[in-house]
Amino acid sequence: MRDPRNRVVKVRRFGSPDGLEVVDAPLPTAGWGEVRVRVLASSVQYTDVLIRRHLYPQTAARRLPFVLGYDVVGEIDQLGDGVRGFQVGDRVADLTVVGSNAAYRTLRADRLARVPAGLDAAEAATLILSWTTAYQLLHRAAWVQRGQRVLVHGAAGAVGQALLALGRLAGLELWGTAHGANAALIRELGATPIDYQREDFTRVLPGGFDVVFDGIGEEGYRRSFTALKRGGLLCAYGYSAGVQAQRGMLTMLMWIARLYLWRWLPGGKRARFYSINVMRARHPAWFREDLERLFGLLATRAIQPRVAERISFDKVAEAHRRLEAGGLEGKLVLCPDLPSRRDRMPPQREPGPASQTDT
């Protein structure tokens, strides 16, 4: 059994991945109403890049250093006072925004979702942010109807793939913008690919789309709004294009505010911004219900999330670089049980006089 030793990924400096550091940390103790988990899996995703670059409104007020890690699947190894309904050994999941790129952490018991026995921890972790976002965009924000024509931007990305897979289950007719190299993947997911470098998505469907999901925000979402039919709905949920163009957080917040003014334009089109955290704050029961539904779909293999690689602590900074470079076909998931370089190194000998055998 592994030593109960804690290790965490800290942001020391905002900016490049060089500002990340893997350090030993004290083992936390579960307080009142909390459990402690041994972390089995915690995804590393584009939103962590935003947090690291200090471009994420929800963590803008955080003081350095702090521990990264937006989601967690873990096994309870300690119960705090006042916790009912959970036992040591139960597998649980939560969306934590920060703090889960760790070997151990504490969590509030009243926020936990249960992870069914037999699920792969890394696959389960991919569902917590990316797939719950996709599920809620479809069924809680856009309330899609079977047969609707829907455009998904960034369709080869983590949320994009989930939107296509869940959209197909919901009986939608789907198009997905992606790099040309990802056309086969988009087709495999049941959608018509649109190469965002060569094709103009506003001209693909002359009548316009019923719904557009946009986590990229090219031109401040303007073209996505243009691509809607009369009465159509734009659900924006990210601004990767602004980040790539080195825009400041204020500019991106203005893009989001402007979406709500467009509803006054002629044509009856609507636009809104979805945030998983805002929706969870308003409807906490939905979050648990939706995530547990996704765990159920995974258990029957009705959905098959892609894990690009399970990584050790050593590879988290490299994972951030890979996310920024793009081109990944699945998620990178930190699995603290995987040995790090440090674990593989032979124990250091105490310095002292060289013995005969050293020569």
Ligand SMILES: NC(=O)c1ccc[n+]([C@@H]2O[C@H](COP(=O)([O-])OP(=O)(O)OC[C@H]3O[C@@H](n4cnc5c(N)ncnc54)[C@H](OP(=O)(O)O)[C@@H]3O)[C@@H](O)[C@H]2O)c1
């Ligand atoms: N609001 C919320 O609650 C919420 C929740 C989750 C995620 N998000 C946000 O949503 C965004 C996407 O997240 P993710 O985890 O899916 O990221 P991801 O895995 O990095 O996927 C982004 C995808 O977009 C593609 N792309 C880049 N530029 C594009 C363009 N101009 N047109 C079409 N596709 C383009 C990339 O493809 P290439 O590889 O070709 O570059 C990549 O496949 C991020 O900004 C994230 O922070 C928001």
